[in-house]
Amino acid sequence: xxxxxxxxxxxxxxxxxxxxxxxxxxxxxxxxxxxxxxxxxxxxxxxxxxxxxxxxxxxxxxxxxxxxxxxxxxxxxxxxxxxxxxxxxxxxxxxxxxxxxxxxxxxxxxxxxxxxxxxxxxxxxxxxxxxxxxxxxxxxxxxxxxxxxxxxxxxxxxxxxxxxxxxxxxxxxxxxxxxxxxxxxxxxxxxxxxxxxxxxxxxxxxxxxxxxxxxxxxxxxxxxxxxxxxxxxxxxxxxxxxxxxxxxxxxxxxxxxxxxxxxxxxxxxxxxxxxxxxxxxxxxxxxxxxxxxxxxxxxxxxxxxxxxxxxxxxxxxxxxxxxxxxxxxxxxxxxxxxxxxxxxxxxxxxxxxxxxxxxxxxxxxxxxxxxxxxxxxxxxxxxxxxxxxxxxxx
Amino acid sequence: xxxxxxxxxxxxxxxxxxxxxxxxxxxxxxxxxxxxxxxxxxxxxxxxxxxxxxxxxxxxxxxxxxxxxxxxxxxxxxxxxxxxxxxx
Numbered sequence: 001x002x003x004x005x006x007x008x009x010x011x012x013x014x015x016x017x018x019x020x021x022x023x024x025x026x027x028x029x030x031x032x033x034x035x036x037x038x039x040x041x042x043x044x045x046x047x048x049x050x051x052x053x054x055x056x057x058x059x060x061x062x063x064x065x066x067x068x069x070x071x072x073x074x075x076x077x078x079x080x081x082x083x084x085x086x087x088x089x090x091x092x093x094x095x096x097x098x099x100x101x102x103x104x105x106x107x108x109x110x111x112x113x114x115x116x117x118x119x120x121x122x123x124x125x126x127x128x129x130x131x132x133x134x135x136x137x138x139x140x141x142x143x144x145x146x147x148x149x150x151x152x153x154x155x156x157x158x159x160x161x162x163x164x165x166x167x168x169x170x171x172x173x174x175x176x177x178x179x180x181x182x183x184x185x186x187x188x189x190x191x192x193x194x195x196x197x198x199x200x201x202x203x204x205x206x207x208x209x210x211x212x213x214x215x216x217x218x219x220x221x222x223x224x225x226x227x228x229x230x231x232x233x234x235x236x237x238x239x240x241x242x243x244x245x246x247x248x249x250x251x252x253x254x255x256x257x258x259x260x261x262x263x264x265x266x267x268x269x270x271x272x273x274x275x276x277x278x279x280x281x282x283x284x285x286x287x288x289x290x291x292x293x294x295x296x297x298x299x300x301x302x303x304x305x306x307x308x309x310x311x312x313x314x315x316x317x318x319x320x321x322x323x324x325x326x327x328x329x330x331x332x333x334x335x336x337x338x339x340x341x342x343x344x345x346x347x348x349x350x351x352x353x354x355x356x357x358x359x360x361x362x363x364x365x366x367x368x369x370x371x372x373x374x375x376x377x378x379x380x381x382x383x384x385x386x387x388x389x390x391x392x393x394x
Numbered sequence: 395x396x397x398x399x400x401x402x403x404x405x406x407x408x409x410x411x412x413x414x415x416x417x418x419x420x421x422x423x424x425x426x427x428x429x430x431x432x433x434x435x436x437x438x439x440x441x442x443x444x445x446x447x448x449x450x451x452x453x454x455x456x457x458x459x460x461x462x463x464x465x466x467x468x469x470x471x472x473x474x475x476x477x478x479x480x481x482x
Binding site: 116117125 | 416417418419420422423451453454455456458
């Protein structure tokens with residue numbers, strides 16, 4: 001039996017869903033968020049609030065909001081206020097208000113019926129539940145772009161409007177919206193947009209020094225003492241900085257480097273482990289993200305990746321992507337989906353940041369959607385997808 | 395109101411057992427778990443509600459039934475079901 005002991009003491013502290021006790025380099029933004037929602041503990045029911053958190057990938061949008069949620073609900077509990085914080089990822093809900101509301105209600109009623117009702121009915125039901133329980137809710141809509149792309153302005157309008165219709169009733173529902181790409185705000189109607197834009201918290205990319213602080217903090221929580229040398233931390237922070245200060249990428253890299261150290265039975269996480277890890281982590285296209293796609297989204301993406309492997313062009317047309325997808329479907333014995341469904345997949349994949357889309361311009365007959373794969377090598381994406389599909393990750 | 399009215403019906407006992415275990419459910423789900431049809435489940439629930447053993451909340455078209463833990467009789471029945479299951 002091997003006597004090797006792992007470099008990790010608690011690798012859960014590197015998990016994507018872990019919310020650290022102290023939020024480094026986001027104190028100002030956390031204070032701002034606390035100020036916006038101060039009324040929720042001082043004068044609950046008196047008003048409602050909407051805030052927008054914007055920033056690039058890995059700038060701490062989700063963790064900021066979740067940290068705030070933990071803090072404010074703790075304070076509310078001490079004051080005997082039934083304040084709930086619910087964090088919903090719109091992409092996981094496929095950009096559907098119905099699914100978002102269903103998940104929200106199921107936090108209060110885990111056995112609430114899953115179908116047979118409209119989103120409007122669910123919204124009314126949610127308000128009634130809050131009234132019945134004398135509860136207040138801060139609902140965070142993470143990756144809001146998926147919801148806006150899928151359903152436009154209406155969901156946010158309805159979520160805001162529901163308060164206005166209840167003139168003398170306590171205001172119970174506040175919103176935090178988390179958005180990566182500000183251009184999606186353009187798709188909202190002017191009134192919804194202006195309401196949201198009143199309270200914006202912008203998160204700048206982390207600097208190299210800030211990333212190093214964050215990594216050092218996580219190392220102290222997740223690794224055994226002395227197993228991660230300073231030069232390893234510096235290297236990861238440098239790499240994270242090259243990815244526009246992406247802390248999530250840096251933390252994933254740290255975890256993976258630790259795994260390489262364990263696999264090689266090393267006593268510490270050397271810079272060489274980081275280099276090995278770099279080759280297996282793509283900053284934008286994370287494995288957990290690919291896993292969440294439906295089978296046909298994966299097959300479509302595989303078709304796109306394979307097409308890009310065989311061509312030097314920056315974009316391929318929707319038609320070419322469909323042909324490639326048809327071949328992949330044949331290979332996997334699946335019946336191909338129709339054009340409209342594929343168009344929805346393109347929108348989902350684009351909102352997730354895996355592919356980029358643009359509309360064809362001069363020099364091409366007619367108008368078609370062009371698909372680009374700017375962030376990840378096609379061959380590696382293909383390999384990853386094939387692996388997931390082989391494992392039955394459908 | 396007699397005890398036979400509650401315990402003489404297999405359907406009502408099934409519903410009581412389901413709700414005492416799960417807490418709260420909508421009619422369709424109770425019906426599915428009890429292996430009964432919707433109308434029968436609805437009738438049984440009305441009887442049980444008249445005995446204050448279950449209660450319901452309405453959210454628009456959605457009705458959620460729950461076991462009435464506040465009722466002393468419901469508490470005793472819940473204990474009986476629990477004991478029965480443990481000593482099966």
